[in-house]
Amino acid sequence: MQTGLDTHIRFDWITGGMHGSAIEVSCRKLGQLQSLFRDQARVVELSPETLVYRVECWYPVEPGTLGGLFWGVTTIAPGKVGDEYFMTHGHFHEVADRAEFYITVRGRGALLLMDRLGRTRFEPMESGSMHYIPGGVAHRVANTGETPLVFAGCWPSDAGHDYGTILTSAFGARMRDVNGEPVLVPEADYVCPCH
Numbered sequence: 531m532q533t534g535l536d537t538h539i540r541f542d543w544i545t546g547g548m549h550g551s552a553i554e555v556s557c558r559k560l561g562q563l564q565s566l567f568r569d570q571a572r573v574v575e576l577s578p579e580t581l582v583y584r585v586e587c588w589y590p591v592e593p594g595t596l597g598g599l600f601w602g603v604t605t606i607a608p609g610k611v612g613d614e615y616f617m618t619h620g621h622f623h624e625v626a627d628r629a630e631f632y633i634t635v636r637g638r639g640a641l642l643l644m645d646r647l648g649r650t651r652f653e654p655m656e657s658g659s660m661h662y663i664p665g666g667v668a669h670r671v672a673n674t675g676e677t678p679l680v681f682a683g684c685w686p687s688d689a690g691h692d693y694g695t696i697l698t699s700a701f702g703a704r705m706r707d708v709n710g711e712p713v714l715v716p717e718a719d720y721v722c723p724c725h
């Protein structure tokens with residue numbers, strides 16, 4: 531990852547757009563997230579090129595810097611794999627006690643929060659909702675609406691990301707469409723990452 535080390539950008543609170551030379555963009559397509567979804571048969575019905583989400587990040591300091599902050603805006607497309615809403619990969623922070631703020635700009639969604647014992651809950655996301663994600667809590671966002679879900683995040687520059695635990699143990703529950711409503715459904719055969 532390159533850092534622009536630029537201490538000044540523009541952020542549009544209405545659209546979530548970021549403008550400046552130091553912004554880095556990354557995209558996650560369905561083919562890269564395939565193993566995270568519950569219904570693997572439905573995943574293969576969709577194109578692996580389907581864009582699930584896009585992240586724009588501003589890194590004003592080098593990654594790993596103690597005491598610095600990063601800012602990122604994530605846009606999740608509306609959509610489902612079977613009955614499961616499009617969602618981010620989800621992660622713990624590598625430095626376990628590092629917290630994060632999420633702020634919803636537009637759209638509707640659910641912030642899934644899971645502790646180290648796999649206990650999973652969610653907070654509804656809508657324009658203006660702000661969420662404090664404590665250290666040691668895995669976080670994933672699902673778009674439960676019919677329009678793009680846009681949210682900003684701010685996290686410590688030395689937090690790092692642990693994606694591996696989510697790949698091996700998943701979340702203890704999934705955000706699924708049950709009779710047209712988003713419902714957090716516990717995973718029946720969930721195995722806690724602590725085992």
Ligand code: S6P
Nearest residue numbers: 585602604618619620621683685
């Ligand atoms: C970083 C922060 C967000 C996510 C982004 C994508 O700590 O939580 O910027 O990176 O929402 O999610 P993920 O799980 O693919 O990193």
Ligand code: ZN
Nearest residue numbers: 623630669685
């Ligand atoms: Zn994070």
